[in-house]
Amino acid sequence: MENTKTRNKTDTRRAAIVERLAGHVLAHGLVAASLRPLAKAAGTSDRMLLYYFSDKTEIIAATLQHIAERMVILLSARTTPEPLPLGELITHLSSVVLDDQFWPYMCVWLELASRAGRGDPLYAPIAMQIGSGFLAWGEAQLASPDAATRAKDAARLLVTIEGMVLVKAIG
Amino acid sequence: MENTKTRNKTDTRRAAIVERLAGHVLAHGLVAASLRPLAKAAGTSDRMLLYYFSDKTEIIAATLQHIAERMVILLSARTTPEPLPLGELITHLSSVVLDDQFWPYMCVWLELASRAGRGDPLYAPIAMQIGSGFLAWGEAQLASPDAATRAKDAARLLVTIEGMVLVKAIG
DNA sequence: ACGTTAATGTAGCGTTCGCTACAAGAGAAA
DNA sequence: TTTCTCTTGTAGCGAACGCTACATTAACGT
Numbered sequence: 388m389e390n391t392k393t394r395n396k397t398d399t400r401r402a403a404i405v406e407r408l409a410g411h412v413l414a415h416g417l418v419a420a421s422l423r424p425l426a427k428a429a430g431t432s433d434r435m436l437l438y439y440f441s442d443k444t445e446i447i448a449a450t451l452q453h454i455a456e457r458m459v460i461l462l463s464a465r466t467t468p469e470p471l472p473l474g475e476l477i478t479h480l481s482s483v484v485l486d487d488q489f490w491p492y493m494c495v496w497l498e499l500a501s502r503a504g505r506g507d508p509l510y511a512p513i514a515m516q517i518g519s520g521f522l523a524w525g526e527a528q529l530a531s532p533d534a535a536t537r538a539k540d541a542a543r544l545l546v547t548i549e550g551m552v553l554v555k556a557i558g
Numbered sequence: 559m560e561n562t563k564t565r566n567k568t569d570t571r572r573a574a575i576v577e578r579l580a581g582h583v584l585a586h587g588l589v590a591a592s593l594r595p596l597a598k599a600a601g602t603s604d605r606m607l608l609y610y611f612s613d614k615t616e617i618i619a620a621t622l623q624h625i626a627e628r629m630v631i632l633l634s635a636r637t638t639p640e641p642l643p644l645g646e647l648i649t650h651l652s653s654v655v656l657d658d659q660f661w662p663y664m665c666v667w668l669e670l671a672s673r674a675g676r677g678d679p680l681y682a683p684i685a686m687q688i689g690s691g692f693l694a695w696g697e698a699q700l701a702s703p704d705a706a707t708r709a710k711d712a713a714r715l716l717v718t719i720e721g722m723v724l725v726k727a728i729g
Numbered sequence: 730a731c732g733t734t735a736a737t738g739t740a741g742c743g744t745t746c747g748c749t750a751c752a753a754g755a756g757a758a759a
Numbered sequence: 760t761t762t763c764t765c766t767t768g769t770a771g772c773g774a775a776c777g778c779t780a781c782a783t784t785a786a787c788g789t
Binding site: 416418494497498499500501502503504505511514515517518542545546547548549550551552553554555556557558 | 675685686688717724727
């Protein structure tokens with residue numbers, strides 16, 4: 388009992404910290420995610436960050452996880468419950484994804500992808516998980532005649548949306 | 559005369575150094591582009607890097623510039639001289655761009671884009687320059703009925719190719 | 730009240746970062 | 760030869776990095 392109680396307490400703290408860390412990473416990017424700035428953004432010290440998390444990789448992993456969850460929520464709040472054909476879904480989704488409110492998430496996503504592309508052992512699995520999550524979401528959102536074309540359409544959706552993100556990034 | 563002679567000499571050295579720096583950045587990414595490792599890769603010291611270049615931003619700018627030139631050469635060595643319709647150009651170009659030999663360039667390109675997306679004053683203009691260069695190259699390579707659709711097709715080409723690159727990066 | 734454990738501050742370690750001051754060697758000009 | 764500029768090595772600066780040792784405070788069960 389004491390064990391679970393303590394556990395829940397630190398877990399709650401961790402969650403609160405991660406919440407703030409996510410804000411900082413979304414605002415300034417992974418490139419600015421070093422312990423002392425992160426700690427200041429979370430309202431604590433680097434010492435405490437390493438008290439609640441074992442090391443930096445765990446901090447980053449938890450933060451990215453949280454950001455991904457936030458993104459899913461934001462995304463599903465902006466989409467219709469009914470499935471759409473590929474073309475319409477692309478136009479609708481691109482307007483959502485290129486929106487200013489959504490852009491910080493896409494910037495972090497780009498950073499994540501650029502690190503994953505080099506096979507970074509921390510970022511690669513996270514990127515793959517988020518990517519396949521998006522793919523599944525796309526499949527569920529698509530109104531395609533059969534499962535095979537739906538899978539294909541989801542892949543095309545992914546490619547097109549990500550392409551637009553990258554093109555927007557370079558201006 | 560003495561002026562131009564000296565100029566040429568240091569320019570030659572600079573070019574030789576940049577050549578090696580490009581190799582290192584292609585192999586290990588911008589994330590590993592700090593002065594001392596770069597210098598070791600170039601066969602000199604960090605002291606000399608800052609003798610031939612005024613500061614790190616100039617080093618990185620010159621290196622990325624050189625990488626972009628190499629990429630253009632590699633790209634035009636792999637493409638047909640005659641223009642192609644959009645669909646064929648996409649399939650052909652994607653096979654080139656996703657090739658292992660080309661992949662390091664795409665990884666650097668992703669890093670560049672992720673920094674440019676945040677409006678970094680060093681990387682944003684370079685990324686934009688390379689991006690619009692690729693767009694122009696695409697327009698020249700496309701067999702489209704009129705100029706308007708050619709411009710549109712080039713944009714679609716860019717989006718699709720970059721989308722594929724990003725998707726490959728995340729696995 | 731007391732003792733134990735959880736939570737937090739302070740201070741610092743060792744490393745790497747971009748960059749610079751200073752001086753010594755090298756090569757041409759006088 | 761002497762001088763003067765170009766080139767290079769050595770050494771180090773101050774800052775930031777991830778992380779840790781130690782000590783102190785806060786909280787709580789007994």
